[in-house]
Amino acid sequence: MSFSAKLRSDAGFLFDAIYQHPFVQDIAHERLAREAIIHYVQQDVMYLNTYARVYGLGIAKAQTREQMQMFHHLISVVLTGELVPHYNLCRVAKVQYEDMKRPVPVAPTAHHYMRHMLTSAYTGQLPDIIAAVLPCFWTYVDFGRRLAKEMDIASHPEHAFYDWISFYTSDEMLSGLKQLTDLLDALTENTSAEDLANIQSIFNDGCRMEYRFFDMAYTQERWSPAEDTLVEGATQ
Numbered sequence: 001m002s003f004s005a006k007l008r009s010d011a012g013f014l015f016d017a018i019y020q021h022p023f024v025q026d027i028a029h030e031r032l033a034r035e036a037i038i039h040y041v042q043q044d045v046m047y048l049n050t051y052a053r054v055y056g057l058g059i060a061k062a063q064t065r066e067q068m069q070m071f072h073h074l075i076s077v078v079l080t081g082e083l084v085p086h087y088n089l090c091r092v093a094k095v096q097y098e099d100m101k102r103p104v105p106v107a108p109t110a111h112h113y114m115r116h117m118l119t120s121a122y123t124g125q126l127p128d129i130i131a132a133v134l135p136c137f138w139t140y141v142d143f144g145r146r147l148a149k150e151m152d153i154a155s156h157p158e159h160a161f162y163d164w165i166s167f168y169t170s171d172e173m174l175s176g177l178k179q180l181t182d183l184l185d186a187l188t189e190n191t192s193a194e195d196l197a198n199i200q201s202i203f204n205d206g207c208r209m210e211y212r213f214f215d216m217a218y219t220q221e222r223w224s225p226a227e228d229t230l231v232e233g234a235t236q
């Protein structure tokens with residue numbers, strides 16, 4: 001079994017839990033609360049900024065020009081392509097995307113996840129960076145495919161979250177995911193068991209935080225006590 005296949009297999013229970021999460025199930029059944037959508041998009045705008053920066057660190061630590069080109073392309077998908085699912089969510093919640101970009105405090109889970117990716121990327125090497133960005137890619141492609149199948153989304157363009165689900169099941173997503181797992185497998189061919197365990201724990205922590213990110217939005221998680229005295233920052 002390849003290293004990436006082992007990562008996916010060992011984290012199977014987390015992928016299943018994400019699919020079962022009420023946020024994802026409410027997307028499936030077109031009943032996701034407006035407050036959950038707004039909280040998700042506001043936090044996700046900041047999360048995606050960090051995600052793009054982590055790809056940037058991939059360029060900084062790349063060993064070849066092909067690897068640089070891969071990260072360069074993936075950055076443009078995050079900064080432009082990912083607007084499609086965000087616009088879909090805003091349409092359903094009847095809010096303007098521009099309003100979602102106004103500064104709000106970073107919620108605890110988003111903060112944790114963003115710091116996890118940045119720390120892994122700044123302190124690690126290319127395999128650590130890939131392990132930090134993979135859960136985001138892989139969990140969405142995974143539940144996207146499950147949703148598309150269960151809701152027979154191809155025959156239901158009128159589904160409220162059709163664009164969101166279709167985006168994460170597109171060929172572009174699948175090929176991006178494959179590029180990352182192929183590179184991870186190639187880079188870890190001669191890696192020690194100790195280093196592999198470390199890379200796996202970066203991946204697992206990211207999968208856990210993907211679950212928690214949905215929880216965060218579903219419960220509109222906030223710092224306690226109330227954060228009104230803290231500086232609001234959206235430049236993350």
Ligand SMILES: Cc1ncc(C[n+]2csc(CCO)c2C)c(N)n1
Nearest residue numbers: 044047051077078082136137140213
């Ligand atoms: C918390 C969080 N996790 C995953 C995604 C989805 N996503 C963001 S970037 C990317 C790679 C391809 O652009 C994918 C799949 C999200 N929006 N927010």
